[in-house]
Amino acid sequence: MPPILHSAGQWLYARAENLLAAMLATMFIVFIVQIVFRYLLNLPIGWTHEISVVMWLWMVLFGTAFVVRDSEEIRFDILYSAVTPNIRRAMIVASSLTLVALFTISLPAVIDYIAFMKVEKTAYLKIRFDYLYSIYGVFALAMIVRQLHLCWQAVWGRGSEEFDPTKASSGI
Amino acid sequence: MTISLAFGLALGLITLLAFLGLPMGLSMICGSILYLLMRGQDMGIAAEQFLNGMYSNYIMLAVPLFILAAEIMNSGTLSERLLKWCDALVGRFRGGLAQVNVLQSIVFAGMSGSAVADAAGSGKMMQYMMTKDGKYTPSYAAALTAVTAVIGPIIPPSIPMVLYALVADTSIGFLFLGGVIPGLIMAGIMMVQIAVTARVKNFPVEAPVPVRQLPRMTWEALPVLFMPIVLMYGIYGGITTPTEAAAVAAAYALIVSALFYRAVKPGELYRSVLLSAKTTASIGMLIAGALVFNYVVTIENIPRTISAILLSWDLSPVLFLIIVNIILLILGCVLEGTTILLVIVPVLIPTAQALGIDLVHFGVVAVVNIMLGLITPPYGLLLFIMTRISGSPMRAIIGDVMPFLWAMIGALVLFTFVPETVLWLPRLFGYAGVTP
Numbered sequence: 161m162p163p164i165l166h167s168a169g170q171w172l173y174a175r176a177e178n179l180l181a182a183m184l185a186t187m188f189i190v191f192i193v194q195i196v197f198r199y200l201l202n203l204p205i206g207w208t209h210e211i212s213v214v215m216w217l218w219m220v221l222f223g224t225a226f227v228v229r230d231s232e233e234i235r236f237d238i239l240y241s242a243v244t245p246n247i248r249r250a251m252i253v254a255s256s257l258t259l260v261a262l263f264t265i266s267l268p269a270v271i272d273y274i275a276f277m278k279v280e281k282t283a284y285l286k287i288r289f290d291y292l293y294s295i296y297g298v299f300a301l302a303m304i305v306r307q308l309h310l311c312w313q314a315v316w317g318r319g320s321e322e323f324d325p326t327k328a329s330s331g332i
Numbered sequence: 333m334t335i336s337l338a339f340g341l342a343l344g345l346i347t348l349l350a351f352l353g354l355p356m357g358l359s360m361i362c363g364s365i366l367y368l369l370m371r372g373q374d375m376g377i378a379a380e381q382f383l384n385g386m387y388s389n390y391i392m393l394a395v396p397l398f399i400l401a402a403e404i405m406n407s408g409t410l411s412e413r414l415l416k417w418c419d420a421l422v423g424r425f426r427g428g429l430a431q432v433n434v435l436q437s438i439v440f441a442g443m444s445g446s447a448v449a450d451a452a453g454s455g456k457m458m459q460y461m462m463t464k465d466g467k468y469t470p471s472y473a474a475a476l477t478a479v480t481a482v483i484g485p486i487i488p489p490s491i492p493m494v495l496y497a498l499v500a501d502t503s504i505g506f507l508f509l510g511g512v513i514p515g516l517i518m519a520g521i522m523m524v525q526i527a528v529t530a531r532v533k534n535f536p537v538e539a540p541v542p543v544r545q546l547p548r549m550t551w552e553a554l555p556v557l558f559m560p561i562v563l564m565y566g567i568y569g570g571i572t573t574p575t576e577a578a579a580v581a582a583a584y585a586l587i588v589s590a591l592f593y594r595a596v597k598p599g600e601l602y603r604s605v606l607l608s609a610k611t612t613a614s615i616g617m618l619i620a621g622a623l624v625f626n627y628v629v630t631i632e633n634i635p636r637t638i639s640a641i642l643l644s645w646d647l648s649p650v651l652f653l654i655i656v657n658i659i660l661l662i663l664g665c666v667l668e669g670t671t672i673l674l675v676i677v678p679v680l681i682p683t684a685q686a687l688g689i690d691l692v693h694f695g696v697v698a699v700v701n702i703m704l705g706l707i708t709p710p711y712g713l714l715l716f717i718m719t720r721i722s723g724s725p726m727r728a729i730i731g732d733v734m735p736f737l738w739a740m741i742g743a744l745v746l747f748t749f750v751p752e753t754v755l756w757l758p759r760l761f762g763y764a765g766v767t768p
Contacts, residue, residue, distance in 0.1 A: 183609065187393070195576050213386075213390065217383065223616075227609075232614060233614045233617065234357070236353070238711055239352075239353070240352070240353035252352075255349050255354040259358060262366060266375035269379075272376055273376030273380055292387075
């Protein structure tokens with residue numbers, strides 16, 4: 161990869177991290193606001209609830225799509241950690257292609273569903289649900305691209321180093 | 333038992349993808365898409381279940397907030413102060429530092445809801461304190477930290493119990509209360525075990541902290557010691573919902589670290605928030621995957637089918653609970669706890685209900701089981717973490733964990749056969765539940 165692309169990628173990754181952290185911070189602050197309003201000022205408010213739920217949803221989808229690496233995800237790695245790098249590469253190719261196939265086949269239906277949700281709005285802030293849910297479409301696309309990338313790396317013999325060394329040395 | 337080909341293949345695909353190393357949440361989404369495809373149903377349903385499920389289950393928001401609270405506590409000097417106080421209290425006994433490890437876990441358990449956070453938080457410091465000057469072997473120190481961390485999510489607050497409340501539709505408040513006594517019993521057993529081992533192996537004694545200093549040290553640790561009380565009062569005094577209590581916990585940890593101990597640096601705070609957000613994304617993905625797959629499981633009527641089969645065997649509730657314990661303990665050896673809680677436990681709940689087993693009792697037993705799964709070899713998350721922190725080989729840690737693990741399984745048997753150990757406290761607070 162040319163150095164400029166590499167540093168641009170790192171810059172973008174750091175901004176994605178900023179955004180993810182900001183989502184959790186927003187959720188936290190909004191919760192505190194909600195508690196203060198309800199119990200200290202006796203003024204129950206509903207919009208805080210909506211914002212925190214949206215942050216939760218976006219944190220999971222955005223985070224999985226752009227920030228959390230596969231090695232940081234919760235997975236079943238007894239077999240994965242025990243096999244030779246070549247077998248591991250084959251495993252990555254098989255799983256990534258399966259995901260790409262299934263996510264691609266279902267993508268039109270997913271987009272249909274998201275578009276259909278334009279008819280509904282949230283209760284307090286009147287945000288259209290297709291806007292809120294569009295992150296799922298982004299997530300599905302990002303997963304397809306990411307898994308294709310992983311597959312590509314595995315085919316060309318790279319990427320298997322991504323494995324978490326703590327678990328590899330666990331002696332399973 | 334008749335299951336459709338589509339469901340069989342979906343289950344097969346999920347298992348296969350999981351074995352291949354794909355994250356569990358994604359594996360479950362893929363399996364569910366395959367199911368919808370084969371059934372000729374709208375594949376958008378997977379997205380719909382994911383999005384609506386995540387949007388409408390408000391109680392889940394406690395999960396990221398409890399994670400954040402634990403991260404903030406770990407980044408400040410809260411655990412350090414707590415350790416000093418515990419040392420002043422029980423360090424003077426034989427095997428004192430080992431007892432400190434248990435005591436700090438009890439207090440920490442009352443603030444945080446995650447065993448992994450407990451181990452990662454105080455684990456490093458505890459490991460250093462116990463192994464410097466060769467007082468304890470690194471593997472014993474690591475084993476002890478792993479074992480004591482197990483209490484974390486059993487004594488409230490508790491992330492696994494939030495997840496159980498989600499799948500079983502039970503009250504988080506009563507579940508939390510149900511964990512108090514079992515958690516304390518487990519801690520008590522550990523302390524007795526340590527006391528006995530300490531005599532046999534002649535464990536060191538810490539230089540006793542003069543009693544005169546105790547009031548001052550208690551005063552300094554007071555904001556930390558106060559936190560479990562604030563949380564419990566918030567939830568049971570009807571001031572906050574359990575979800576809001578999670579936010580209060582994080583705010584309290586932040587305020588105490590920043591104002592009382594002046595130990596919060598902006599950079600560190602950012603790292604805590606980011607790390608929590610990443611953990612949230614990965615747990616959230618698993619929850620979402622389970623929501624999508626549970627839709628498939630439900631339309632296939634799997635829990636009812638299993639319930640019908642088990643009921644036709646004329647199982648007694650006790651026998652059923654024994655079988656559940658065995659299944660969960662075995663699964664805990666190889667599967668990650670959240671997956672068991674979100675995928676396996678929901679399948680068992682209708683049977684438990686039909687047999688008249690109280691769902692709070694069932695939940696606490698299941699959570700204790702799953703927590704023990706964190707220290708059962710070969711796949712025990714806490715074992716991995718302590719291997720990394722201590723640098724001693726996993727085999728040695730497992731060796732030192734085993735006596736504790738057997739004792740904890742003994743405790744689990746007690747909670748299983750004597751529901752009162754779990755239900756006495758919730759009933760005191762007005763829990764009606766199932767009367768046997």
